[in-house]
Amino acid sequence: MAVAAYLSYGAADSAAAQDIARELEAHGLPATLAAVDRAQAILDARCLVALVSPAADADETARRDLAFAIANGKSVIPVHLAETPTEGFGRVLEQHNRVDARNGLSNPVLTNIVEQVRTFANAGRTIAMLNIKGGVGKTVLAANVFAAAHLELGKSVCFVDLDPQHNLSQYFLPPEERNRVRADAMTIYSVFIAKGPLSTPREGFTRMPVQLNRTRGLGKQRFDLVVGDERLFEFTLDGRTERERADAMSRFHDLIAGLRAKYDLVVIDVNPCATFLTRCAVTASDHIVAPVRPEKYSLTGLNMLEQVTREIRQRAVKSSEFTVLLNGVADRPRTRNGYDVDQATREEIEAAPFFGAALIEPAIPYTTHLRTTPIDKYVVNPISLTAMKQFAQRMLKESLASAAIDIIKRAGA
Numbered sequence: 001m002a003v004a005a006y007l008s009y010g011a012a013d014s015a016a017a018q019d020i021a022r023e024l025e026a027h028g029l030p031a032t033l034a035a036v037d038r039a040q041a042i043l044d045a046r047c048l049v050a051l052v053s054p055a056a057d058a059d060e061t062a063r064r065d066l067a068f069a070i071a072n073g074k075s076v077i078p079v080h081l082a083e084t085p086t087e088g089f090g091r092v093l094e095q096h097n098r099v100d101a102r103n104g105l106s107n108p109v110l111t112n113i114v115e116q117v118r119t120f121a122n123a124g125r126t127i128a129m130l131n132i133k134g135g136v137g138k139t140v141l142a143a144n145v146f147a148a149a150h151l152e153l154g155k156s157v158c159f160v161d162l163d164p165q166h167n168l169s170q171y172f173l174p175p176e177e178r179n180r181v182r183a184d185a186m187t188i189y190s191v192f193i194a195k196g197p198l199s200t201p202r203e204g205f206t207r208m209p210v211q212l213n214r215t216r217g218l219g220k221q222r223f224d225l226v227v228g229d230e231r232l233f234e235f236t237l238d239g240r241t242e243r244e245r246a247d248a249m250s251r252f253h254d255l256i257a258g259l260r261a262k263y264d265l266v267v268i269d270v271n272p273c274a275t276f277l278t279r280c281a282v283t284a285s286d287h288i289v290a291p292v293r294p295e296k297y298s299l300t301g302l303n304m305l306e307q308v309t310r311e312i313r314q315r316a317v318k319s320s321e322f323t324v325l326l327n328g329v330a331d332r333p334r335t336r337n338g339y340d341v342d343q344a345t346r347e348e349i350e351a352a353p354f355f356g357a358a359l360i361e362p363a364i365p366y367t368t369h370l371r372t373t374p375i376d377k378y379v380v381n382p383i384s385l386t387a388m389k390q391f392a393q394r395m396l397k398e399s400l401a402s403a404a405i406d407i408i409k410r411a412g413a
């Protein structure tokens, strides 16, 4: 099996780190204690166990490991060996899954760590739908490609609507239901807000997903959504303090860590542009799916995406971390003056040095089933409105399913 955990610790805590690594190995969970290429070792591990203490807080390398893991979508298990420092390490790691080891590494504490690492080693993958360009089909393909993953491939899926425009939530749920979730302080906004009546406590995060598939016998696994909220726009401007943003990011990571322990796939629908929300999504994700329309400037949006991701991840990124999905093909006569736009776009992306290797063969056709913005009164049994249920549209259904298969493979799910 792949490396289950990377252990990050201050030099003074190395004995504790060795005890934990030994216990993990004894349970068939290989752990990395030290590595020459630390960044690669962290990328290769399914999670990071951070030993939290003043020694770690003062240790430059441990701090860097932690920041790198967080920027690269790794779930973190904070093990508190001592009183938590209130800044730095301590605050970043204020997670609901933290392990209290202040009284030493007793057997129950070690068992707790082993169980958490096991959960993360087997956890689902997080996929962000992202393109700096808007209107390319991020939302409608999130809904329909992953409905295919659910219905055809039997995957459990949880969507997280991180776009202040919350089109994905509108796509699936009627306004009354969205308002009810909002009144209960159970939308994504209540994750981003750390204090006060609008905030949801971290322990409540795993109760946030709303069930979308309400058709009995249709898909055995869960198909759920953490509902979006337009107030999230407060986090796209500079209206919030740095402290509030740091809390929001830490709470968002906590939400995602909890969800990936429960679902095969966590799918984040993101706003276009590059904002703090983009940072939250990228840092929580293992893989990025970028839909592109067959048009002249599609490569510009993709190149921006590579730049933004590299900046956020603090390292060079690889093509294998992305899937480019051509969307809306064949919506016009096949050729215009001998020029086929679909084919030309495909060839242009294939020839691109970075994204050529990320483009998958399946393409999603342009069709009225995906164009529709469902009329609210019909959004009663949400999944029946996704194109996946339009069995007449065989070609669409097949393209969604084969895109889902390729994405899941590329995401390592």
Ligand SMILES: Nc1ncnc2c1ncn2[C@@H]1O[C@H](COP(=O)(O)OP(=O)(O)O)[C@@H](O)[C@H]1O
Pocket (backbone or CB within 6 Å): 133, 134, 135, 136, 137, 138, 139, 140, 141, 167, 272, 327, 328, 329, 364, 365, 366, 367, 368, 370, 371, 372, 373
């Ligand atoms: N393959 C398609 N066929 C028909 N309409 C589509 C297709 N893909 C997207 N659309 C429509 O294009 C618009 C933009 O798509 P959307 O998913 O909202 O983009 P984004 O989330 O990237 O901004 C929506 O009205 C959607 O219904």
Ligand SMILES: [Mg+2]
Pocket (backbone or CB within 6 Å): 138, 139, 140, 163, 167, 270
């Ligand atoms: Mg959208």
